[in-house]
Amino acid sequence: MSTRPESSARRVGQLPTVGPPDRRVLRVYLGDHLTGADAATARVRWMAQRYADQPWGGAVGELADGIASDRVALVEMTRRLGISPPIPRRWLGRLGERVGRLKLNGRVAQTSPLTPVVELEALRSGIAGKRSLWATLEVWSGPLGLDAVELAALGARADAQLATVERTLQAVRPGAFVRAAQERGA
Numbered sequence: 001m002s003t004r005p006e007s008s009a010r011r012v013g014q015l016p017t018v019g020p021p022d023r024r025v026l027r028v029y030l031g032d033h034l035t036g037a038d039a040a041t042a043r044v045r046w047m048a049q050r051y052a053d054q055p056w057g058g059a060v061g062e063l064a065d066g067i068a069s070d071r072v073a074l075v076e077m078t079r080r081l082g083i084s085p086p087i088p089r090r091w092l093g094r095l096g097e098r099v100g101r102l103k104l105n106g107r108v109a110q111t112s113p114l115t116p117v118v119e120l121e122a123l124r125s126g127i128a129g130k131r132s133l134w135a136t137l138e139v140w141s142g143p144l145g146l147d148a149v150e151l152a153a154l155g156a157r158a159d160a161q162l163a164t165v166e167r168t169l170q171a172v173r174p175g176a177f178v179r180a181a182q183e184r185g186a
Contacts, residue, residue, distance in 0.1 A: 048063070063161055077137070081145075124169070
């Protein structure tokens, strides 16, 4: 029995799948991920503008660019596959993201110092879901006619984004529970 790593012929994209892909299930799956990508792109762009003056704001700006690029890649894949994700669901996702901006934070006129922590944690969850999407599509790349190498690269980019979110959280967490008086320097 060999302890060597898997040969390139047994890469994830080359694993056998169980039967042909069900296009209806694929449409729902990609539609759900595209809904999440729409919402995540809008939220992280908003975060990048909102936190541009913070020491860690540049990292959020880089995340915004990468997440927007990943959304474009997903849209292009759905088009190549001839799949039209459900539009009403995508609009509901966008509406949900906008309503999420209005959440109560216990403060009337200012942002809670906990807000960026919660936003980054939610973003991390979305990126982890996207990472899983790329891995699932890589397994099905053969039957779907997708490029396994492209999917592996997208997965690696998601891993890098997760690392960036974690570094940013490390910078933000120390101020998460600061009192309003401390924020004003009182």
